[in-house]
Amino acid sequence: MTETEFLLWARGPAFQGATVIFVLGVTFRLLEILLLGRKPNLAEPRGSAMLGGLRTIVTRSFPDAGTHKRSAFTHYMGYIFHIGFFITLLLYAPHILVIEKAFGVSWPALPTTVVDATAVITMIALIAVLLHRLKDPVLRFLSNFQDYFAWFLTILPLLTGYIAFHRVGLPPPALIAIHILSVELLMVVFPFTKLMHAFTLFMARWYNGAIAGYKGVNS
Amino acid sequence: MSGASLERGINALKEQIDAPTATFFSACVHCGMCAEACLFFTETGDPKYTPIHKLEPMRKVWHQEYTFWGKFARILGLSKPLTDAELTEWETLVYDSCTLCGRCSMVCPVGNDIAYMIRKMREGMAASGHAPAGMIGATRRAVTIGSPMGVKLPALEAQIRHTEEEIGFAIPVDVVGAEYLCTLSSMEIMNFPEYIGAIARIFHETGVSWTISSEAFEATNSGIQIGVSDIAAELVERIVRAAEKLKVKAVISPECGHAYTAIRWEGPNLIGRPYPFKVFHILEVLDDLRKTGKLHTTGKESRRLTYHDPCQISRRGGVFEQPRNLLNMVAENFVEMPENGIMNWCCGAGGGVSANERADELKMKAFRRKKAQLDAVAPDAVVSACANCRIQLEEGLEVNNMDIPVISLTETIAEHLAGETSTEARQS
């Protein structure tokens, strides 16, 4: 197989396959959760569960001062790598083209130099987060294979994308193919790891806010 | 609680897992922030007290029963099922180092309500025979005698008689058609019976019609704390029967944290039907009397006062404005703790921890978080609205050589009552 054929395969059938697995996997996981159901609450409500749920989806992104002080590193680094990841994913011109081809929507891109710098900052933040996970007693205690594997799956597209952009080591087609494969790997494994939090965090925050809001508490 | 077995425990856990629980387990990213919200971790530095870790056995059951790959692995024998040894190991984590305070639930960035899950996990622990001995004893007494501490009706009647002598008028018992049915916690009956006098005087002065029921005077619910919903339901049912028999409009929960959670929020779901009456915490009733202009107080405390929010009343109960409204009526120097209201720190003794002798040392360690708050505020006295918090605060302050009186909010209001039943009127 030539490099070009490899790239075409990565961009074509492999990507389609990965997308199908991703979409089916996520849908399946969400159904697995939702079909468990939830008993109705027969206690007399004091406040609104609905408003509470919607509120907490937003407010849980902004911890109170005391909590922030105690978890400042996690808070800051977490935001940096998440925001950085989404900037490189969604505000990079070649990525926007892919999205436009698939969904017909597009939006302005950031200058490539900015995205490039963002990718570097994101990777540094991810490394910092890994070191923290390895060093901090609570994180070391809690962390398992899945935590480290998810980290690897997250940094790999950034790293391979950065290398592909800077054309280091191999011919560009091969580098791009590797980058796309790293994304596909992420997509395929995503539904079966904690990366599902990308979807379930909205549900979890909702439930949390609804349960508290029912009692008149803003959680 | 009879016939406990690993199988029953696992089945109980399976039954408890609902969509929220599955969502929470799926969303956890092992960020560790819940540890920093938990006083058992912050005051010991031991990672095993990380709240989400306390749920590991339940997470395992969820994974192996309700996720595709988890089930797949289990069926193929690639994963280890939950063992009795694991549940034994988790007993101290689930019961000794958790008061169900819910601070972790407020802090988790993905929104997990960890306390919600711990409550569920206790159902599995109890069904598998892994609940602490002290709590088992309390629950047994609650079921057979009607009080977790074995307080029987004659004892309550003696306390009532004493109170009637002290206040100079009768206390209504078994009055059909009274507006409110007041329940009491055994801790109050035994250690702080002046609470009875306080509510009697307040209601007498404000013209509220109320009664105690000789058939259902116990407010606390050991079933909630130990995690046996059938027992919890039975204990709630007793109060419901009495309330229906006496045709009251509302039931009042006393100064006790978990009693409120049990009757107000869990009760109807435990017994499977809504109540034909309302439920209030005593502070809600008092604040309502204030709002409607019926409650008149005189004089103000000049001491520097702060308020300890009982977790089940404030954060998990939603009654956090009322105590402040009431305190501002009678205090001219009320100062908040650095983290207060729904973000206040637990005293360390709720959720059955104080009924568990094995947890005594850990409980006192956890208290250091409250000590730190009190050091920051340096109050002349600390006010609260839960008899269990009160005892823990008193013990903790004593152990740490801090001379700060702990006072009840309801009793403080009663002390400042204006009118016939006021302290001055009684003195003249």
Added chain:
Amino acid sequence: MTEIRNDTEFRQKLESLDHARQRILAARFVENVLPFCNDERVSRIVKIASDPHASADELATALRTAKAAIIDSHARCGAECDWKDQAGYFVARAAAAAVSPAGQSAGGPAWQAAMGSRMAATCRSIDSTEDNAGQAKMQQYLILSEFLTS
């Protein structure tokens, strides 16, 4: 000897006394129920409270000891209650009231000590056939009467 017929009179007379005299009287109330308490610290506190020349320091120390005695004797949450033991808790509370500084006990130290002592007696009556509570009240009226005429 002034006869005291009811609690209204009892309380009125108590509150007409100054703080120091109330303390002595309070000590006598507690002494009356000392047999209900196993904690020897409490009898020492009563001795100090009874001493008209007790210094402020001694009283402060006695109060700290009383508070410790209270905490040691209260009923544990969820533990099986023992009303005889609980009597000791209320005796300790009465003792604490006796050595409290002025202005800290609603109704005064003597009234608080009287109530605490009666509660201790009430506790003894529970699970028994004696009417300790009724006796305690009458004894308190007598103690007050004697005190006022002495």
